[in-house]
Amino acid sequence: MGCMKRAVVVVCDSLRRDMMTTETTPNLLAVASRSVVFKDFSPVFPSVTRSSSPAIATGCHPVNHGILGSAMVIDEGTGPVCASVGDPDFVDRLRKVRGTVLFRPTISELLQDVGDAKIFSNVSAGAAYLLDPEGYGYVYHRAGSYGPGRKPVPAADRLDIAVGIEGDAEMTRRFCRDVIEGGVVFGTLWLSEPDNAGHNSPLGSPTHIAAIKSADRCVGNVLEAIAVVDPHFTETVLFVCSDHGMNSVRRTIDIAYQLVHSGFKSSYHSDDIVVADSGTSARIHISNSAKDRKQDLINFLNNQDWVDRAFSSDDLHDIGSPSCPGTSIVIAMAGDNVANEYGVSGMSDCAIGPDEVDQQIGVGQHGGAGFGEVQPFLFVRGPNLRASVSEAKVSLVDLAPTILEHLDVKPPRMDGRSLLPIMTRWAV
Ligand SMILES: [Zn+2]
Incomplete structure (x- = not known):
């Protein structure tokens, strides 16, 4: 060679x-x-x-x-x-x-x-x-x-x-x-x-x-x-x-279900608001028909204990990503630095959709900006x-x-x- x-x-x-x-x-x-x-x-x-x-x-x-x-x-x-x-x-x-x-x-x-x-x-x-x-x-x-x-x-x-x-x-x-x-x-x-x-x-x-x-x-x-x-x-x-x-999964949260029950999304499979989850983060797509709900939705999300922060995508640079104009909301899920039973620090709430009901609590996950991730x-x-x-x-x-x-x-x-x-x- x-x-x-x-x-x-x-x-x-x-x-x-x-x-x-x-x-x-x-x-x-x-x-x-x-x-x-x-x-x-x-x-x-x-x-x-x-x-x-x-x-x-x-x-x-x-x-x-x-x-x-x-x-x-x-x-x-x-x-x-x-x-x-x-x-x-x-x-x-x-x-x-x-x-x-x-x-x-x-x-x-x-x-x-x-x-x-x-x-x-x-x-x-x-x-x-x-x-x-x-x-x-x-x-x-x-x-x-x-x-x-x-x-x-x-x-x-x-x-x-x-x-x-x-x-x-x-x-x-x-x-x-x-x-x-x-x-x-x-x-x-x-x-x-x-x-x-x-x-x-x-x-x-x-x-x-x-x-x-x-x-x-x-x-x-x-x-x-x-x-x-x-x-x-x-x-x-x-x-x-x-x-x-990776962080350890502390809780699992079905964001679409939460949005339906808080009145922001018309039904679980409706397309006015569509959730795309990425482990311990998620992106919420807001259709034109739901645009006027965006600011209220950001306020609602920022008041939930499973949300670390909800960004309108224009201020994504706060987490080190260039901003992205658009109608999405990005969520970094909440977490803490507590250690698991093996002494590994970092826990996060994890977003799940209908296909992820088998997501276990206590295993590893990633997607957000938590300690271990x-x-x-x-x-x-x-x-x-x-x-x-x-x-x-x-x-x-x-x-x-x-x-x-x-x-x-x-x-x-x-x-x-x-x-x-x-x-x-x-x-x-
Ligand atoms: Zn992975």
Whole structure:
């Protein structure tokens, strides 16, 4: 394998930076000891993977890339309805509705003349495809894997795995072979753990810790593969991160039900007001017919003990997201910093819809800006970068411009900025 510049992103979905220990995450701590460790790394809002993956791909916040949460209100000609962004067909539905999926180009698109971009993801299909919805590179996912032009890959090349520890391990093996050994310019490995276990078991429980250990082993495998092709990181820049953290679910709240019973929404399935929930946050779409109820609704919401804050979307910048003019209300659900039975701090109320009645109390969730949710981690290792701890305020949207600068591609206008100039380098 000859020398070539490459960028590699490994995402341990939902892993909180305060949950790394020498016993549970030896490989991650080994990466950290040789990386620039960003102490003040923020997720985007809402802190959900389906908004985070396009934020990584485009270097932009949700309001600018256009994926506003885990679910989105869309109108396919029969009035506004709530659609799950995670579904395999969501990108096609959205393209039909608004002519485009994302409002900004992805890294895969910007690298189309440079070399192959290959993405392996074991989270929801929607979150996977949103990294490259127009098919400039490759996206491998259990619901369907596509090459350039969104052509399905040959049968032997499919990624037939399940969510969870075993699937992540198999996907990592493929990633190391096809991306690291295969000499791909840009590769992304998006693990389902510890997010999958976190959604189904208490944070810090044996099941959750086992999932964190699994993600750590996958990171170790990627490091071993890089050690073969570029042992001194002279050509490779490696980002190891999570897209957000998690809080524990304190209560579950069906917002549509609350709005019907307080007289704001005419019936549970009416389209005057439609709720799209994203775990511990939600977006409320207000139709023209209900516009005059908006301010009263904001006042009502701000008086509920399950609401931390209801924003008219014009003041979203208060939570670090650019403002977005429109008729929606965004809710960050209430929470506190109380620890669960395993000593993991941070509880939140969780928004649920009719399809989520099985949401358990006491398991992990995310979407808002609660204590544990805003604790993702970011380690960057690369050519001449000196291991150090950076206090700089950085966020998920800074990955794309950094990757493009490393690969000598001039990025278009993005919300993020390249981290290369602010990382400490060895004097050459
Ligand atoms: Zn999740």
